[in-house]
Amino acid sequence: MAQITTELKTPTLAKASRLRWLGYLWRDKKAVIGLFVLSLFVLSAIFAPWIAPYDPNAMDFQMLLAPSMDHPLGVDDLGRDLLSRIIHGARVSIFVGLSTVGIALVIGVFLGILAGYFGGWIDTIIMRYIDLVWAFPNFIIAVYLVAVFGTGLENVIIAIALAYLDDFARIARGMVLSIREQDFVASAKSMGASSLRIMRVHLFPNALAPIIVTATVSIANAILAEAGLSFLGLGVKPTTPTWGLILSDARSFFTRAWWLAVFPGMAIMLTVLSINFLGDALRDIFDVREYQD
């Protein structure tokens, strides 16, 4: 006899398919290269104090030395080893990338689901704000927010997160609106499931694929934004080695010391490139079309 099950299956990324998309990822050459390069940077970020040949802030009278056996990437204007500074810089860049996107994702998705699920005036208020953020170049918003909050690592993270959360809110809202009317949500509702449970169990998992793709790309954008802010003097404190700041510090010495210009920029480019490769592969796998309004 057929049993009537009370548990409704949500059509979502089930465990079996999760393994399957790891397989897809493995078959995509771009994704494999991206993952490989990215893990190099992540590992050097985690183990920076042990990997870096010198103290990143140790100064020396031997200044502006070109790359050599002792200093593979050369030495800056204060006699600091560039390789050690770039390795330590990976910490800040990757930390900023992950934490800003984490914050933007949580707040953005929460706002989006709230707006989409409840509609009415909640939707109006939230979406007017999101529209305003959406209507502006994210980087300029981040610049402005840093001007308001002040510089420093925490403020930079909050500024970038607030400037880049519009994508998440829009995607989450859009998905909720398209799913809300579907049968499995209606049946969950008719069975007396609470709003919170419907959001958590039914709506969120369905919005997951485009959110994962957006999050990946956003990490790349956040790393670029941090580098840009630090370069403009609106970023972290001057003693912290970050890629943007190393480039900014070295501005007066580019004519004499090309390595100060080339290597930190390459570190940014390689990190962002590998994240973009990964994001592109994920987009193909999840079959997410770039979100267009």
Next chain:
Amino acid sequence: MLGYLIRRVIHALLVIAAVATLVFFMLRAVPGDPLRAMLFEIGDAEAVEALRTKLGLDQPMYVQYVIWFGHVLQGDLGNSIYGSRVSVSRIITEAFPRTISLAGFAFIIALLLAVPAGIVSAIRKHSIFDHVFTFIAFLGLSMPDFWVAIILIIIFAVNLHWLPAIGYADISKGFWPWFSHLILPAIAIGTAFSAILARMIRSALLEVMKSDFIRTARAKGLDENLVIFKHALRNAAIPVITVLGIAIALLMSGAVIVENVFSIKGLGRTLIQGILNRDYPVVQGAILVVSVIFVFANLLVDVFYTLVDPRIRYEE
């Protein structure tokens, strides 16, 4: 159409008013007293208060806001409270053409690079060209624009001495000085947009090539070049127009940072200098003008879009 236009313009003005309001109140939350900074931390309390009264900063916030807003409507953005205290309108009038030249130039360079690359990638899908262009596009998206700017300066200004490294020359000084000062920053700003545009053209063209009317055109024995350039490209242009909105965002943010590398006193450099000097009126003015440009440029793109593709309806 007229009703739609009026609605959109009103909406754009509301957005700008909202931005102006937000900018005004948020800036007042900035920690640190700009007056102290102005007097180089040396003025006594009396001098600070005198200056505060003179600048109207002793009034309640909402009074300051109403006065400020009234002045803005008359085109008066106040005076810089830093250095020579020139009027913000004058600073911005001088900065405006620089940023517009730069962004316009960057846009043209991006088009020149992206259109051929996108078309070749689509026509010769999965060929070596396609792979190379795809890779270059990824690189373009992943390089910070200020780094591109620095590398260009090192190669073309410092080593080859072909182009000036910094500064801006007004077009009144002749075409070449103007042009030569703009090439490098324009390339630096245009790179990322060019990458996005090339990818967009490629996918739009591939989508169109799958449609029935292309099959019909081919079936009736039309020359392949005619099929691509006359039939496919025109229709592929429609989705591509949507990225023009992204273009404006990218070009404006690019200008903010790249102007600082090249010491071009455009809106971007004005904004950053204003922030670093805690010069409220300048920051407000610069953000306001950037938003006006941005909102109206997007409005133009939307209107253009409805004109190109009559299938898009004006109603909300």
